[in-house]
Amino acid sequence: MRIANVYRPLVFGCSVSATLPEVARRMTEKNIGALAVLEADRVAGVITERDLVTALATSDDPAGLSAGMCASSDIKTATLDEDTREVARRMLDHGIRHIPVDQDGRLIGMVSMRDLLALETLAP
Template identity: 65%
Template sequence: MRISNVYRPMIFGCQADERLPQVARRMTERNVGALAVLEGEQVTGVITERDLAEAMATCRDPVTVTAAAFASTELRTARLDEDTRDVARRMLEAGVRHMPVDEDGRLVGMVSMRDLLAVETWAS
């Protein structure tokens, strides 16, 4: 199956200079586990629930910390035409649970391990 059949075609993001409580609130409101981190309209990273947990555990005052400080900036992306198993394998190798999806160099959505697990579960 192709990523185009399973990804979430909405981009939920936050600005790089937003404080972590705002980021957590946005994730909760949107019911997502990751947000694209933007500087203007440019995607510079991804911040996840795991990143927020690390910030809470390691920062003296996480309320003052920005999304950019804890975002993963080594962006790995999936293409719409990629096979879901190939993407799942790359996500496992990279140790990530969320991967931005791009089309012609433009961010078009996000795919999660949960999305990919659902494909495998229902395909069996």
């Protein structure tokens, strides 16, 4: 199956200057585990629940940290035409649970490991 069939076409994001409490509130409000970190009109990174936990565990003042400081900037992406199993393998290989979906250089959505696992679980 292709990523086009399973990705979530809404992109939730925050600015690079958003504080970690703001990031956590946004994730909670949207019931999601990752946000695109945006700088002007480009994606500067992805911040995840794991990034928030790491900041809490390692910083004396996590509330003073910004999304841009804690986000993963080595962004792996998927495209609409890619096979879901190939993307799942790439996510496993890189230890990531959320991957942005790119079309012609534009971020158009996100797919999570949970989305891919549900696909495999529900397949006939």
